[in-house]
Amino acid sequence: TPAQADTISPPKLSEKKWWPSKWGADDQAGASNHITPAKVLDTVKWIKEGKVYKLGHNYESTMPLFGKRVFTLRIPGSPTGGPFGDNRLVYHDEFVTAEIGQVGTQFDGLGHIGIQLGADGDKKEMRFYNGHAAADFSDTYGLKKLGVENCKPFFTRGHLIDMVAVRGRMMEAGEEITVADVRAALQKQNMSEADFKPGDAIFFHTGWSSLWGKNNDKFNSGEPGMGLEVANWVIEKDLCLTGGDTWAVEVVPNPDKTLAFAVHGTLQTKYGIYNHENLVFDDLIADKKYQFVYVFTPVPMAGATGSPGVPIGIT
Numbered sequence: 001t002p003a004q005a006d007t008i009s010p011p012k013l014s015e016k017k018w019w020p021s022k023w024g025a026d027d028q029a030g031a032s033n034h035i036t037p038a039k040v041l042d043t044v045k046w047i048k049e050g051k052v053y054k055l056g057h058n059y060e061s062t063m064p065l066f067g068k069r070v071f072t073l074r075i076p077g078s079p080t081g082g083p084f085g086d087n088r089l090v091y092h093d094e095f096v097t098a099e100i101g102q103v104g105t106q107f108d109g110l111g112h113i114g115i116q117l118g119a120d121g122d123k124k125e126m127r128f129y130n131g132h133a134a135a136d137f138s139d140t141y142g143l144k145k146l147g148v149e150n151c152k153p154f155f156t157r158g159h160l161i162d163m164v165a166v167r168g169r170m171m172e173a174g175e176e177i178t179v180a181d182v183r184a185a186l187q188k189q190n191m192s193e194a195d196f197k198p199g200d201a202i203f204f205h206t207g208w209s210s211l212w213g214k215n216n217d218k219f220n221s222g223e224p225g226m227g228l229e230v231a232n233w234v235i236e237k238d239l240c241l242t243g244g245d246t247w248a249v250e251v252v253p254n255p256d257k258t259l260a261f262a263v264h265g266t267l268q269t270k271y272g273i274y275n276h277e278n279l280v281f282d283d284l285i286a287d288k289k290y291q292f293v294y295v296f297t298p299v300p301m302a303g304a305t306g307s308p309g310v311p312i313g314i315t
């Protein structure tokens with residue numbers, strides 16, 4: 001959106017070509033390709049209790065909205081229709097005005113984030129996942145490639161990193177989660193790096209979501225999160241998705257002041273690794289459940305950049 005584009009600094013001109021992707025030159029599904037029947041059967045083994053956790057917020061006008069994003073929900077007519085028939089039926093519908101894929105609990109599709117190579121505004125050199133150029137697919141009426149409908153459904157093993165337990169407090173804006181922090185959390189939670197298999201997902205609880213609906217200005221002002229060091233670790237582990245209780249999952253501002261949303265540009269654009277933002281882990285943490293099955297399918301709005309919806313965790 002124009003609102004978010006305004007916040008992204010010019011990229012480094014030294015960016016190197018990152019395509020074709022390992023899933024083929026035409027691929028649009030990125031790291032969701034990891035979710036094969038074999039992966040699902042392996043993941044099922046993690047369901048031991050049958051307990052289901054909602055990992056998302058409600059969508060409401062009081063939620064923090066980044067930049068100039070909007071969300072309003074109205075019931076036209078209130079009630080919208082009726083009464084009909086001798087049975088006097090009435091009904092309600094809703095009318096939502098929103099950047100619907102990019103507000104609240106939000107899943108980023110691969111058409112969301114790209115990198116401007118070449119000259120500013122040159123859409124042939126504005127490259128997204130798998131080298132897809134904005135000139136070939138960016139369209140006012142929906143993306144013609146890399147829309148969120150191309151993403152395969154997720155059913156995979158999720159690992160939660162509780163940074164509040166590591167720090168003993170909520171993390172602060174601009175505070176980076178390092179690989180040493182990830183290792184400290186794993187040790188504290190009786191987990192190990194060897195638990196991570198290709199196609200798994202990793203999630204970060206920073207405590208930032210405690211500001212949700214209470215101090216939206218602070219929530220939007222920046223955030224704690226992973227930086228490029230952890231992003232490279234995620235790539236090394238060959239994971240399919242990152243997620244967190246913040247609006248970007250990555251540290252903002254980046255400690256390197258010359259960078260803007262560099263983790264988005266690395267994981268999503270170069271590796272097709274998805275990102276799930278504004279998640280809620282309080283119930284999992286209360287139950288000391290750090291490993292679970294993550295289940296989510298983006299709403300297949302053809303040509304959309306992202307998706308609302310509530311993922312679930314199953315233990």
Ligand code: UVW
Binds near residue numbers: 249
């Ligand atoms: C941007 O749109 C820049 O960030 P996010 O994906 O976190 O909403």
